[in-house]
Amino acid sequence: MIEVQRLTKRYGPVTAVDDVSFRAERGEILGFLGPNGAGKTTTMRILTGYMPPTEGKAVVAGYDVQEQPIEAKRRTGYLPETPPLYPDMTVRDYLDFCARIKGVPGGERTTRVKNAMARTRIADVSHRHCGKLSKGYRQRVGLAQALLYNPDVLILDEPTAGLDPKQIIETRQLIKELGGDHTIILSTHILPEVSQTCNRIVIINKGRVVAVDTPDNLTARLRGTETMFLQVDASGANPEDALTGIAGVRHVRVAETRGAVTALEIESEAGRDVRRDLAATVVNRGWGLLELRPMRMSLEEIFLHLTTEDAAVVEPRSGEVPVA
């Protein structure tokens, strides 16, 4: 339904989206998770045909967004980050205008508008001006606009931003309901949101896809392992085999060999600290222990950032390996 192939978007020297690929099948709810400024909005804007990519292509509902924009747009409903409302229009007039420009035939317009308003629970404000609505209502009018003509694909940029807790629950419920017959991509920087509503998660950070998986798998992956970074001067010997034998070590990978110095990544079982055993093994063999530290994977880093909502951004260290 949605296929994104090696999408790259540069603004001058800044690369906002870097070689992003993923796909979403019919009826799937795909969560687009990442901290602010990760490239979520840019990717969505490319998918909706708002801006062209620098490289790569996006196919929505079988149509290349660049080659056949009108056909692709006809099948896409889009809720941008700020709901695109005309403040001087009433909600009903606004939705009627949206239906017109989206090519809903005259006879169906009234029913479509009515249905969209009922689904998003905004019928009570249909005669109010969009400019006078509260943030929650604006968001829902924006959502109504996206649903209006029953598109195959729904692209929702932070659909629950600015809503109160009750509205958030209602909106998530609505998105889940819609998931059955629409393909939905929703972006958020709130972790619980995706784990509750989405079938699959794409984690994006600094313009790159870090992981694509189901919420359960991702959580398991994060809890399941711990990784150590080890640098030894093995003076010609092969440290890989020696270290694999240690109890609790699940996998050893050579990251880099520079002369006699070998850098290794050692995955261990969860909750088991193998640092002492690693150090002892290295020392017993008479090798030089140059560095040993726990390695945070960027996926975990993002999760941490997202779950704690910490303002301080954790800078990635060298030697890190993306999980994907």
Place this chain on the structure above:
Amino acid sequence: MRNILAIAHKELKAYFASPIAYIVIGFFVLLFGYFYWALLLFFNQQSMRMMGLQGGPTQNVNEQMIRPLFLNASVVLLFILPMITMRTYSEEKRSGTIELLLTAPLTDFQIIMGKFVGAMALYAAALAVTLLHVGVLFAFGKPEWVPIVTSYLGMLLMGGCFISIGLLISSFTRNQIVAGMVTFAVFLLLWVINWVGSFTGPTTQAVLDYLSITNHLDDFTRGIIDTKHLIYYISFIAFGLFLTARSVDTERWRG
């Protein structure tokens, strides 16, 4: 076509939902009315004087009154048309509604034409009110109707040129005031550009005369539809709209 009309309808509604439409129409009609009154008084005085001079030349209401009236009104457009066009793109950019238009199954051409038709409709509504003034002249005299019809045609075409420039300038910025000011400055320049003509060489003068948008209205007010002017106005409008389309497209790439 349906899409163009949908946008034009929305634009027109937005003008009337804000004070812009009322200010534009009110201001234009007020000034048109003032010029009408002033020229009428002058025309009456002249006619009386001519009647006193038995056998003097008869006064022509078309030449002496209606023509100067439209030439004066054309100057008023310099002031009111920027008010119509300054918001067209700037406001959509500022409020983010441009995202709605650019992600709807519409072509850039349809959006631009919709905005152009909407602005033209408001301008035509302002012009339509002045039919009352002109109608009164028919009640009390016998003006020729051909020059009047061509004058209105010329006014519409000239306004179209200004509106197409206004759309272009509005597409450059998200600030309405900036769009309005720049548009006004450009209009003024296009009006006065041939004033230095008589001090320069004949070639420069011809070029400057050709560039001046208001200059091409003159023949229309005389009742002449010269294809030269018709083509000038139509190609000017087309070029303005084309540049607007390029500007909107460039903006997409820049994000």
